[in-house]
Every structure is written in structure tokens, then in C-alpha cells.
Amino acid sequence: MILASATPFTLILALGASAAYAASATGAARISQTLPRIAVWLAWCLHGILLASGLWGSEPRFGFAPALSVTAWLVGLVYAIETYVFPQLKTPWLLSGAGSAAVLLALLFPGSSLNTNASPWLPLHWALGIASYGLFAVAVVHAWFMTRAESRMRLATNNAGGLPLLTMERLTFHFVHLGFALLTATLFAGFFFGNQLYGAGHAIRWDHKTIFSVLSWLIFAVLIIGRARFGWRGKRAVRFLYTGSGLLLLAYAGSRFVMEVVLGQSL
Numbered sequence: 001m002i003l004a005s006a007t008p009f010t011l012i013l014a015l016g017a018s019a020a021y022a023a024s025a026t027g028a029a030r031i032s033q034t035l036p037r038i039a040v041w042l043a044w045c046l047h048g049i050l051l052a053s054g055l056w057g058s059e060p061r062f063g064f065a066p067a068l069s070v071t072a073w074l075v076g077l078v079y080a081i082e083t084y085v086f087p088q089l090k091t092p093w094l095l096s097g098a099g100s101a102a103v104l105l106a107l108l109f110p111g112s113s114l115n116t117n118a119s120p121w122l123p124l125h126w127a128l129g130i131a132s133y134g135l136f137a138v139a140v141v142h143a144w145f146m147t148r149a150e151s152r153m154r155l156a157t158n159n160a161g162g163l164p165l166l167t168m169e170r171l172t173f174h175f176v177h178l179g180f181a182l183l184t185a186t187l188f189a190g191f192f193f194g195n196q197l198y199g200a201g202h203a204i205r206w207d208h209k210t211i212f213s214v215l216s217w218l219i220f221a222v223l224i225i226g227r228a229r230f231g232w233r234g235k236r237a238v239r240f241l242y243t244g245s246g247l248l249l250l251a252y253a254g255s256r257f258v259m260e261v262v263l264g265q266s267l
Helices: 008-027 034-055 064-085 093-108 122-154 165-192 194-198 208-230 234-262
Strands: none
Touching: 008 034, 008 093, 034 064, 034 093, 064 093, 064 122, 064 234, 122 165, 122 234, 165 208, 165 234, 208 234
């Protein structure tokens, strides 16, 4: 654990963001959604400042926990915006809890120092990859709500998500398509510009990260084609989404977790 290396400013931001997320999660089940939404926006702002200080500070660092933290921040941003576009959409306590956990995890495991000899375009490559993480994570959250809404409809109970099922389904696959486009761009850049991005001798390698990324891309491609050509919906489409997202999570965060935490090495 690297908690001792955190600056007082970083500690204050992390604890403040985590507390705001926790406050949102605590109040999410109440009738009034005003305070939880304010807490979500406060948590998102503090979380964003924390991420910026870690990526562009005096000693930029990155790893599996910061990657998960950025993903949680992107999911929180999308969901905070959606609550204003769709006021009936309720703030999920699980989402706020995950944001709080991601902030604390990144505080404990800040990752390794970034390679200063790498290309200035490397942050863009990472941004594309992490953005695809975030969009697929948003799609997974929506798919989970969609599945819950469908189950509640069959049981003739209220829809806890607050949105019609078809609206939730459309939102889910909008994010799938956007995530797939960014993942395609990320893989394309890695395959054809690996030496320019990471420096000589760091071209694309068929390691766990690459294999899991390509497998997830193939699964998402099958899902998109299956939905467009054969009208895949419901449980079949959700299974493909969960499987592809799980492989994508293993591609970077999973491999970095093994290297940084299990093996104690830096990449």
C-alpha cells in the first residue's frame, strides 16, 4: 500500500469525494432525490480534481486502481447528466458506493510512475481506452437496471429504475456503440502505432492485455451484428454485454492488478 506517499491535498480530496459518494448512496433510497443528486455532483467534481492531480501532477502515476477510478468517474458523470435529462431516473446507491470504493482503492494503490520517454500522444491513447471502459461500464449499469425492470414488470411491481424499459434499452445500446467505436480506435492505435506511442521496442505484444482486449472486441462486434441483423434483445444481448465487459476489465485492470499487487512489479 502507498497511502503514506499521498500528499495532504490528495488525502483531503479523496476523503471528501468518498464521503460525498457515501452521502449520495445513503440518501438514494429516500423519496427526495435533490440531496443525493447534489452529493453526486460534489463527489464527481472532487473526484475529477483528484484524478487530474494524479495524472498531471509533479509525479504522474497510473495503474489498475486509477484506471478503475477514472472509469467510476466517467460512469458518475454520465449518470449525473442523465438524471437531469431524465428527472424520473433515480440515483442508484450501488453506483455511488462503487465510486466511493474506487476513490479509496486508488488512494491505496496509486500505480507506477508514467514513462517520461513515451510519446506525447500516449495520454490520448490511454484516454480512448479508459473512455471505452467507462462507456461499457455505463452500458452494464443500464443493462442491469433493464433486467431489473423487466423482472419487476413480470412480477407486476413498480419499476425502480424510473425509466421505461424501451428507453433504458436504447440508452444501453447507444453506450455499447460508442464504447465499441472507442475500443476500435484504441486497438487500431495500439496495433499500428505501438512503437510511436511507447517508444522503440514496445510494439504490440500478444500478452494477456492484448488477447483479452481483442476477445472483448470480437464479442462486442458479434453483439452489435446480432442485434442489427437478428434483433437480439433481452437476456441474450445482456449476456454478451457482460461477457465482453468482463474480458475488457481483465485486459488492463486485471493484468495490472496481478502485476502490481500479486507479483509486486511495475509495468
